[in-house]
Amino acid sequence: MVYKSLKDQKQLNVDKEWNMATSEMMLSLGLIEKDVNADTLWVWCYPSISADLREVLLRKCCLSLNNQVLHTFVFGQYCRTWYYITTVEVQEPTALKKVTHFTIVITAKDFNPEKYAAFSRVLCRTYIKHGSPVKMMECYIAVLTKGICQSDENGSFLIKDYDVRKAYLAGSLKDVVSQFGMETIILYTALMLKKRVVVYHPRIEALLEFTRALPGLVWHRKDWSILHPFVHLYDNELENLKLCTGYVAGFVDPEVRDRSDLFDVYVNLLDSEITVSQNAKEAMAMGKLHKEIGNFIVQAAEDTDRTDAQVIKDISVKTKEILSNLISLADEAENSKLTLETLKQRHYPPATENFLFHLAAAEQLLKI
Numbered sequence: 001m002v003y004k005s006l007k008d009q010k011q012l013n014v015d016k017e018w019n020m021a022t023s024e025m026m027l028s029l030g031l032i033e034k035d036v037n038a039d040t041l042w043v044w045c046y047p048s049i050s051a052d053l054r055e056v057l058l059r060k061c062c063l064s065l066n067n068q069v070l071h072t073f074v075f076g077q078y079c080r081t082w083y084y085i086t087t088v089e090v091q092e093p094t095a096l097k098k099v100t101h102f103t104i105v106i107t108a109k110d111f112n113p114e115k116y117a118a119f120s121r122v123l124c125r126t127y128i129k130h131g132s133p134v135k136m137m138e139c140y141i142a143v144l145t146k147g148i149c150q151s152d153e154n155g156s157f158l159i160k161d162y163d164v165r166k167a168y169l170a171g172s173l174k175d176v177v178s179q180f181g182m183e184t185i186i187l188y189t190a191l192m193l194k195k196r197v198v199v200y201h202p203r204i205e206a207l208l209e210f211t212r213a214l215p216g217l218v219w220h221r222k223d224w225s226i227l228h229p230f231v232h233l234y235d236n237e238l239e240n241l242k243l244c245t246g247y248v249a250g251f252v253d254p255e256v257r258d259r260s261d262l263f264d265v266y267v268n269l270l271d272s273e274i275t276v277s278q279n280a281k282e283a284m285a286m287g288k289l290h291k292e293i294g295n296f297i298v299q300a301a302e303d304t305d306r307t308d309a310q311v312i313k314d315i316s317v318k319t320k321e322i323l324s325n326l327i328s329l330a331d332e333a334e335n336s337k338l339t340l341e342t343l344k345q346r347h348y349p350p351a352t353e354n355f356l357f358h359l360a361a362a363e364q365l366l367k368i
Contacts, residue, residue: 025112027081029123029140030054030105031133034063036098044133046140049107052236053078059232060085061103070101073120074204075113076230079240082108084116088124095131102127104136111224113212114170115162119143125154168224169309171213177301177311183274184217184301185294189284189355190265191218191226192319194246194362198263200256201270204230207250210269214248216308219316220323238262246362283358287351293318323363326356330365337367 030045040063042054049057056078058064062071075084087103090096104120104127126135142149143159150156177184190197191214201207211229215221229250231237241249241262249262257266264280267273276284300306300314329346330338338360343353360366 024144025108025110026140026144027107027109028105029136030057030107031127031136032058032061032063032103032105033099034101036100038100040064045105046133046137049105053081053083053107056234056237057083057085057105059234060230061105062087063101063103071204073113073117074208074230075116077111077225077228078237080109080225082111084108084113084120086117086120086124088128090128094128096128097131110164111227112162112164112167113208114167115159118162119149119157119159122149122151122155122157126151129154168216168222169312171209171216172308173213173216173311173315174301174308176210176213177298179269179272180274182294182298184297185286185290186265186274186276186284187214187267188217188293188297188315189286189290190280191215191246191248192362193283193355193358195264195280195284196244196246196262197248197265197267198256198259199248199250199267199269200252200254201250202252202254204250204252206269207252211248211250216312217315218319219312220319233259283354285351285354287349287355289349289352289355293322322359326360326363326365330360333367336365338365339367 028045028047028049030049031043032040033043034040040058040061042058060074060076060083062069070087070089072088073084073086075082077083084106085103087101089101090099096102104123106116106120108116123136123139126139127133139149143157147159148157176187180187187197197214199207199211201210208229211227215224215227226244226247228241228247231241231249231251233251233253233255241247256262257268260277264277264284266275266277268275296318297315300311306314326338329342330336333339333342340357343356348356357366
């Protein structure tokens, strides 16, 4: 009998807990096909996907749209369920005789595009080889129960290789600042105050890349549930969006610019323009503090020696200074809750007072 060291045993236990915690995040696996007659249909799912979610996913799947570019991988969120969609064009010869394209859909509780893109690639190769969903289901169950699926032919996938923190850090804030410069402070302020940010770009890949970086501006919350990177102007999707207090929502439809009921801040990513809606101008009023934070963000991002992760950390440290100041003011007040009177006693400049007041409301430090 081989006795493992205590250190090895602890690592095994950690790995086991990690595998269980992350594999339990997966909810379902689905398959959509486009056949030689150009018909696009749901053909299989395991264990189940609701009719409402199927309708949304079919809309997100590029196979259901005519004369569209093939999007190999997209992701998004609907009703607190993350979806990851991988689409493949079938190249002859394969076991799939009458199928021109197919899409693998994974739904999950967690945000981790790289993890599910890697797993989807294994599933796609499996389906191309065998032409049956049964083999895909076996892979899915293996990952669900063991955190791993291995195949010499189709590649292997190990769930513990994909730390969620890496997914959070994968977006590039340096690219955001490179594009918008000092105007990045508008995005920072909107996210700090839990406002509704809508981003438009006609190309979904650009939307996914840009929007996923924005929650990094408020790293202290580590909350990527505010991210809705791929939304269509359909009632069920918009009603779901309106249930959220604040969000970052991506749209490929140019008509979204006319939907002022959906946003406080509108970002035209294509033209590098940011617009604050009339209703949000008071809360979003800029002053000396904003200029100071804006300069800090730009300087951190323009430092070629600093990585995106370091820039996020720099901004987070700055944010925590602001929040610590706010909390110390709240601690002096009754029930550790701030009032406008408390802020007025400090004789802050009007824009700073206004920002701190709305920030206290967003952080639930305000006495109502």
